[in-house]
Amino acid sequence: MAALTLTIDGKPVSAPAGTTVLEAAQDAGIRIPTLCHLEGVYDVGACRLCLVEVAGSNKLLPACTTQIAEGMEVWTDTDRLRKYRRMTLELLFAERNHVCSVCVSNGNCELQALAWEAGMDHVRYPYQHPQLEVDQTHPLFGMDHNRCILCTRCVRVCWHIEGAGTKNVAGRGADCRIITDLNQPWGESDSCTNCGKCVMACPTGALYYKGVTTGEMVRDRRKLEFIVTAREQKQWIA
Amino acid sequence: MDLNQLLAIKERELASRKPYTLRVCTAAGCLSAGSDQVKKQLERAVAEAGLSDQVEVRCVGCLRLCCQGPLVHVDPVNELYQKVGPETAPALLERVRGGAPPLEKADLQHPFFTRQFSIVLANSGVVDPERIESYIAADGYRALHDAVIEMEPREVIQAVMASGLRGRGGAGFPTGLKWSTVAKSGGARKYVVCNADEGDPGAFMDRSVLESDPHSVLEGMAIAAYAVGAEQGFIYVRAEYPLAIRRLRMAIEQARRLGILGSGIFGSPLNFNVELRIGAGAFVCGEETALMASIEGRRGTPRPRPPFPAESGLWGCPTLINNVETFANVPAILRNGAEWFASIGTEKSKGTKVFALAGRVKNTGLIEVPMGTTLRTIVEEMGGGAPGGARIKAVQTGGPSGGCVPAELMDVEVDYESLTRLGSIMGSGGMIVMDETTDMVDVARFFMEFCKDESCGKCIPCRAGTVQMYGLLTKILEGRATARDLATLEELCDMVKHTSLCGLGQTAPNPVLSTLRFFRHEYERRLRPERHVASAVQPVTG
Amino acid sequence: MIATLGVPKRKRVREALAHASGDKRFKILEAHMKKYQHRHDALIEILHKAQELFGYLEDDLLFFVAHRLRLPPSRVYGVATFYHFFRLKPKGEHTCVVCMGTACYVKGADKILAAIERFAGVRAGETTPDGRVSVLTARCIGACGIAPAVVYDGNVAPHQTPDSAVATIQTWMSHGS
Numbered sequence: 018m019a020a021l022t023l024t025i026d027g028k029p030v031s032a033p034a035g036t037t038v039l040e041a042a043q044d045a046g047i048r049i050p051t052l053c054h055l056e057g058v059y060d061v062g063a064c065r066l067c068l069v070e071v072a073g074s075n076k077l078l079p080a081c082t083t084q085i086a087e088g089m090e091v092w093t094d095t096d097r098l099r100k101y102r103r104m105t106l107e108l109l110f111a112e113r114n115h116v117c118s119v120c121v122s123n124g125n126c127e128l129q130a131l132a133w134e135a136g137m138d139h140v141r142y143p144y145q146h147p148q149l150e151v152d153q154t155h156p157l158f159g160m161d162h163n164r165c166i167l168c169t170r171c172v173r174v175c176w177h178i179e180g181a182g183t184k185n186v187a188g189r190g191a192d193c194r195i196i197t198d199l200n201q202p203w204g205e206s207d208s209c210t211n212c213g214k215c216v217m218a219c220p221t222g223a224l225y226y227k228g229v230t231t232g233e234m235v236r237d238r239r240k241l242e243f244i245v246t247a248r249e250q251k252q253w254i255a
Numbered sequence: 256m257d258l259n260q261l262l263a264i265k266e267r268e269l270a271s272r273k274p275y276t277l278r279v280c281t282a283a284g285c286l287s288a289g290s291d292q293v294k295k296q297l298e299r300a301v302a303e304a305g306l307s308d309q310v311e312v313r314c315v316g317c318l319r320l321c322c323q324g325p326l327v328h329v330d331p332v333n334e335l336y337q338k339v340g341p342e343t344a345p346a347l348l349e350r351v352r353g354g355a356p357p358l359e360k361a362d363l364q365h366p367f368f369t370r371q372f373s374i375v376l377a378n379s380g381v382v383d384p385e386r387i388e389s390y391i392a393a394d395g396y397r398a399l400h401d402a403v404i405e406m407e408p409r410e411v412i413q414a415v416m417a418s419g420l421r422g423r424g425g426a427g428f429p430t431g432l433k434w435s436t437v438a439k440s441g442g443a444r445k446y447v448v449c450n451a452d453e454g455d456p457g458a459f460m461d462r463s464v465l466e467s468d469p470h471s472v473l474e475g476m477a478i479a480a481y482a483v484g485a486e487q488g489f490i491y492v493r494a495e496y497p498l499a500i501r502r503l504r505m506a507i508e509q510a511r512r513l514g515i516l517g518s519g520i521f522g523s524p525l526n527f528n529v530e531l532r533i534g535a536g537a538f539v540c541g542e543e544t545a546l547m548a549s550i551e552g553r554r555g556t557p558r559p560r561p562p563f564p565a566e567s568g569l570w571g572c573p574t575l576i577n578n579v580e581t582f583a584n585v586p587a588i589l590r591n592g593a594e595w596f597a598s599i600g601t602e603k604s605k606g607t608k609v610f611a612l613a614g615r616v617k618n619t620g621l622i623e624v625p626m627g628t629t630l631r632t633i634v635e636e637m638g639g640g641a642p643g644g645a646r647i648k649a650v651q652t653g654g655p656s657g658g659c660v661p662a663e664l665m666d667v668e669v670d671y672e673s674l675t676r677l678g679s680i681m682g683s684g685g686m687i688v689m690d691e692t693t694d695m696v697d698v699a700r701f702f703m704e705f706c707k708d709e710s711c712g713k714c715i716p717c718r719a720g721t722v723q724m725y726g727l728l729t730k731i732l733e734g735r736a737t738a739r740d741l742a743t744l745e746e747l748c749d750m751v752k753h754t755s756l757c758g759l760g761q762t763a764p765n766p767v768l769s770t771l772r773f774f775r776h777e778y779e780r781r782l783r784p785e786r787h788v789a790s791a792v793q794p795v796t797g
Numbered sequence: 798m799i800a801t802l803g804v805p806k807r808k809r810v811r812e813a814l815a816h817a818s819g820d821k822r823f824k825i826l827e828a829h830m831k832k833y834q835h836r837h838d839a840l841i842e843i844l845h846k847a848q849e850l851f852g853y854l855e856d857d858l859l860f861f862v863a864h865r866l867r868l869p870p871s872r873v874y875g876v877a878t879f880y881h882f883f884r885l886k887p888k889g890e891h892t893c894v895v896c897m898g899t900a901c902y903v904k905g906a907d908k909i910l911a912a913i914e915r916f917a918g919v920r921a922g923e924t925t926p927d928g929r930v931s932v933l934t935a936r937c938i939g940a941c942g943i944a945p946a947v948v949y950d951g952n953v954a955p956h957q958t959p960d961s962a963v964a965t966i967q968t969w970m971s972h973g974s
Contacts, residue, residue: 191707
């Protein structure tokens with residue numbers, strides 16, 4: 018694997034060919050915000066938070082799916098990018114009903130952390146206030162669609178790590194919602210193996226363990242990467 | 256099937272031609288006005304008058320002037336009759352007898368017809384789309400034969416490159432370059448896909464080509480397959496085009512039966528099969544990667560590019576995706592030569608473009624003009640201007656991804672670059688004329704509603720952004736918006752344009768940006784003042 | 798609580814298959830699947846055929862397709878709801894589709910739709926309570942030369958006006974059929 022050199026934010030970085038810009042940045046200790054990225058499953062480039070500026074291209078490129086090239090000049094934290102990230106987060110907050118103060122993931126939420134980091138102290142877009150349900154039919158887990166950002170991490174985890182294919186996206190556009198089997202209550206699902214990987218994968222309080230209360234929803238996502246590395250590379254990382 | 260057999264079919268077909276031909280348009284427009292009944296009545300009248308060996312009643316494709324359908328063209332006198340009804344149709348036989356039928360004639364000397372230059376539509380309205388023999392009689396499949404027997408694949412690609420043909424689906428990417436990339440990509444299996452998911456509201460060029468001359472598309476695809484090394488082709492056609500689907504199925508079956516599709520085409524090593532895939536009502540599936548996801552039986556959500564389909568497409572294999580009109584140009588390019596094609600059009604945009612002229616214009620229908628024709632020629636000369644002598648306000652090109660060109664700028668020569676400079680795009684060819692009664696903010700909102708409903712929902716800027724932009728446009732239309740709202744709208748347009756994952760989101764703001772550029776006053780006059788605006792405090796003097 | 802996880806669940810698919818065995822249309826659908834060698838990528842083609850045979854895609858039908866194509870039900874549901882052509886609810890006896898393409902819109906299609914909605918008492922995408930009429934919109938049916946166009950029970954009608962559209966709907970709603 019040839020090693021390529023590029024610069025990220027002015028810093029020279031070297032990584033093997035085939036690495037994504039995100040991976041190269043992470044290895045070099047440069048943080049790029051992400052939401053739909055999850056270690057252990059493939060990237061979809063959907064949240065658009067990891068967009069970076071690349072010299073010579075007038076398009077912004079998603080760091081999670083763009084492969085590095087020799088001599089690439091990447092900028093991850095310009096004013097323009099910060100502006101777009103802030104707007105993306107505001108659009109998310111306005112899209113559904115995200116109320117941190119009563120949420121089980123308060124303090125342990127990736128969306129909240131990113132909004133804090135971006136300095137989002139208000140949302141300039143009108144809240145859409147869709148009427149969405151909470152599915153408490155499963156004995157162990159709960160799903161609150163009001164907090165879902167459609168990152169599809171739960172779907173990818175269920176299909177590609179567990180393999181059950183229980184969760185998927187239905188509908189189109191703003192009507193998209195995460196469904197279980199044939200749009201059945203989770204508790205009636207025939208394919209769900211109760212493994213809980215989807216709950217582990219969720220960045221917000223949309224999927225949670227039953228019995229936790231506000232602020233108690235803590236996850237250990239490294240388990241997912243652990244399973245994938247064990248299965249594919251036969252290496253058990255501690 | 257070899258060349259002799261092909262030529263024999265052509266000869267037989269030409270020999271069976273009768274002294275008089277009544278060509279009845281049976282494309283969807285005229286069909287909805289009852290042209291199938293017209294055809295039936297004509298056939299009956301011919302039989303009853305004992306003129307069966309003198310007169311052929313042929314079902315053909317689009318005769319261009321859709322607003323005056325049903326249309327019937329009479330050969331060899333070269334007269335086009337319009338608004339022919341089933342009852343009045345038999346009167347056409349008067350013409351055969353040398354008389355003058357009491358029917359409306361279209362003026363074939365009108366610029367609408369004389370300014371057209373048919374390459375893609377050369378067979379439309381001439382051949383019977385439901386008979387392959389009719390296509391062969393017009394030198395159909397000759398280009399495919401010559402390509403596979405006399406040319407190397409790279410020579411075919413060179414010809415397409417030299418012609419300067421660019422993708423007619425809207426992006427205008429050099430076709431030869433795309434073919435070359437697929438040809439060079441490694442892999443045992445490659446695919447050729449025809450994008451017939453013409454989703455732009457207001458566009459019906461591809462539909463007309465598929466209904467009027469389906470074989471030209473098949474021939475183009477087969478030539479492409481030979482050039483890039485593919486053996487399987489797909490035509491992805493939207494479900495809303497049942498007649499096109501039916502005619503394509505017939506065409507594929509007929510071509511297969513004659514051995515023009517299948518194994519060892521014309522005795523060469525080329526094997527090529529074409530399968531039809533029907534869409535199911537998703538505009539986003541006109542986007543390359545979404546289209547491929549749909550062919551793979553999944554939700555039609557796009558994915559980031561790179562990798563491009565030419566390197567990794569259907570099932571990870573190199574895939575060539577081109578638009579219907581692009582493929583339909585290929586046989587003509589090979590038959591007449593790349594230099595011939597390159598001599599038509601402008602420096603960077605070669606050949607012709609098919610436009611669907613519609614909206615507030617007298618002559619609505621299908622036109623094919625050389626690139627470089629001005630919008631004014633198209634709309635005022637050919638289109639005849641707005642009905643009732645109303646003043647034309649703007650011309651919308653490129654559908655929901657495009658923009659409006661105001662009437663003052665209608666002298667622009669239509670080609671890819673010039674339209675982009677004006678903030679619009681060529682798009683697939685939809686051209687809607689708008690007059691003084693059209694409200695431009697309403698138009699912008701109409702297109703935004705479309706994008707909002709068709710958004711796949713994968714990426715946040717498009718999914719949530721189109722909802723917010725639609726809300727802001729509604730607020731403006733209803734007179735509830737302030738200048739701050741307008742600024743928010745413009746800011747959002749910029750963000751959605753630059754951060755969306757695919758072309759749908761990236762171009763969704765275009766109608767807004769375009770109307771803001773040329774018709775800003777229509778937005779501004781609707782704004783109400785900001786509340787609680789701190790008034791300037793006058794210093795106390797003296 | 799964990800003990801309840803071991804309780805066997807109701808197998809929804811089995812119910813769907815039992816329902817299918819008594820209906821000949823499922824056999825036709827299965828033959829169609831065989832034509833495509835039960836390939837996963839034929840899902841959309843199969844759903845088209847299913848809707849053609851049954852009029853709409855009800856739950857049992859979707860379970861049947863999932864089972865026979867060996868796909869998870871969530872995938873079948875996800876695909877069926879993505880494409881607007883597929884109906885998961887039955888449609889009315891008569892359908893009228895108002896084309897809302899740009900050319901038709903510029904010629905007043907929105908006024909035609911408003912008139913129809915007012916007269917029938919339903920919004921676009923809905924069916925009248927008595928099941929007689931479904932009012933739908935299409936994004937563009939490609940008949941721009943004859944705008945505004947409305948499709949009545951599959952037949953494209955050219956140059957419509959609010960009055961002509963309401964007149965047609967009226968015959969459907971008052972007619973005994």
